[in-house]
Amino acid sequence: MNEAKDSMAGSGAPLSESQRRQGMFLVGLAVASVGFALALQIGVNDNFVVEELKVTPMQKGGLEAARESCGIVALGVLAVLAGLGEPLVGAAVLVVFGAGLASYCFVPSYGWLIAMSLVWSQGLHVWMPLPDSMTLSLAEPGRAGFRLGQIRAAGSAGLGAGLAVALLLTLLGVRIRPLFVLAGAVVLVGVAACLRIPRNIKTPGPRLVFRRRYGLYYLLCFLDGLRRQTFLCFAGYLLVREHKASVQTILLLNTIVQGIGYFAAPRVGRLIDRVGERRVLVAYFACVSAVFLGYAFIRQRYVLFALFVADSAFSVLATAIVTFVGRLAPPSEHTPTLSMGVAMNHVAAVAMPLLGGIIWARSGYQWVFLAGVLAAAASAGVALLVPPKRLDSTGSV
Numbered sequence: 001m002n003e004a005k006d007s008m009a010g011s012g013a014p015l016s017e018s019q020r021r022q023g024m025f026l027v028g029l030a031v032a033s034v035g036f037a038l039a040l041q042i043g044v045n046d047n048f049v050v051e052e053l054k055v056t057p058m059q060k061g062g063l064e065a066a067r068e069s070c071g072i073v074a075l076g077v078l079a080v081l082a083g084l085g086e087p088l089v090g091a092a093v094l095v096v097f098g099a100g101l102a103s104y105c106f107v108p109s110y111g112w113l114i115a116m117s118l119v120w121s122q123g124l125h126v127w128m129p130l131p132d133s134m135t136l137s138l139a140e141p142g143r144a145g146f147r148l149g150q151i152r153a154a155g156s157a158g159l160g161a162g163l164a165v166a167l168l169l170t171l172l173g174v175r176i177r178p179l180f181v182l183a184g185a186v187v188l189v190g191v192a193a194c195l196r197i198p199r200n201i202k203t204p205g206p207r208l209v210f211r212r213r214y215g216l217y218y219l220l221c222f223l224d225g226l227r228r229q230t231f232l233c234f235a236g237y238l239l240v241r242e243h244k245a246s247v248q249t250i251l252l253l254n255t256i257v258q259g260i261g262y263f264a265a266p267r268v269g270r271l272i273d274r275v276g277e278r279r280v281l282v283a284y285f286a287c288v289s290a291v292f293l294g295y296a297f298i299r300q301r302y303v304l305f306a307l308f309v310a311d312s313a314f315s316v317l318a319t320a321i322v323t324f325v326g327r328l329a330p331p332s333e334h335t336p337t338l339s340m341g342v343a344m345n346h347v348a349a350v351a352m353p354l355l356g357g358i359i360w361a362r363s364g365y366q367w368v369f370l371a372g373v374l375a376a377a378a379s380a381g382v383a384l385l386v387p388p389k390r391l392d393s394t395g396s397v
Helices: 004-010 017-052 056-069 069-079 086-106 109-125 131-138 144-171 175-194 212-242 249-275 277-297 299-329 331-363 365-382
Strands: none
Touching: 017 086, 017 109, 017 131, 017 175, 017 212, 017 249, 056 069, 056 109, 056 212, 056 331, 069 109, 069 331, 069 365, 086 109, 086 131, 109 131, 131 144, 131 299, 131 331, 144 175, 144 249, 144 299, 175 331, 212 249, 212 299, 212 331, 212 365, 249 277, 249 299, 277 299, 277 365, 299 331, 299 365, 331 365
């Protein structure tokens, strides 16, 4: 079955062009609001945990492992909520996300930090597969990669705006904690957007999907989780703890990253549509391997700043993992398949922070990033197994 047939089969009725455009705009607005809120959390979190709560490497690993465990729980949550429209589910979980993030303003200790992290992280992880699934259902035939790129660009725009606002506010003397309240408030824009997206953009599908023919997708998600958490958990933490990077420096670096992502994401989407996932993913994981080698052996802080930007910017290439689902699965299975991918990603995301924290404490941070090199190199090898672009919906070449 080709993409056009899948697209029509995934809705209660064929979508008009205006419905597609409006739906895409609203999904993009919701993703941008989440990006804005995440920018404030990502941009100030490492300085927050190091400077205000004195979190050690072992504690940082434990915190991230606990937070990422929500990605596994999200699979069960989405299965329970499968009968509801995705936009309605999205609105509900964004309320949880925003409330948990705003509560960081009042966190007094490491224990409370973990508790509130579990709240906002659970909301975020249930949300994570929904924009991709809705986008795949709304995209015109043959333009899934481009539309996903546009959604990535909307997220980058929101992240960039959030980082710019946070940078300005910190330069004006605003402390870190009030920024979390601002983040929670902006999420309400995403809630409103979700409530206006048509709820019947696809027919009901299975609550859970675990199929042998999707095994390569699951493996890619697992390996990318190892790579992703090596960066998210330890890269910024390294810059703050070992190289004394200020909150303004981290915010500026992340702002540059999102500026690159805003312009690169649609172009990467077109590239995926043109050359297929295999070439893009191999290039992605090869570049990440080189970046992690730099983290392990380079000591000059400005070079490390450049590597931080490069590593983050390369992540837009991971869009190819999502478009692979669009070719493998029919629309009715997009959300449960993407959710299973999120769960696989987060099995790795729970293990890597714990392992990394132990490695850092016992052997030094260099070995954490060398482990990341191994994960990225293994991912590049697995990406070579991705079939060429001409793949039908049953998963066969």
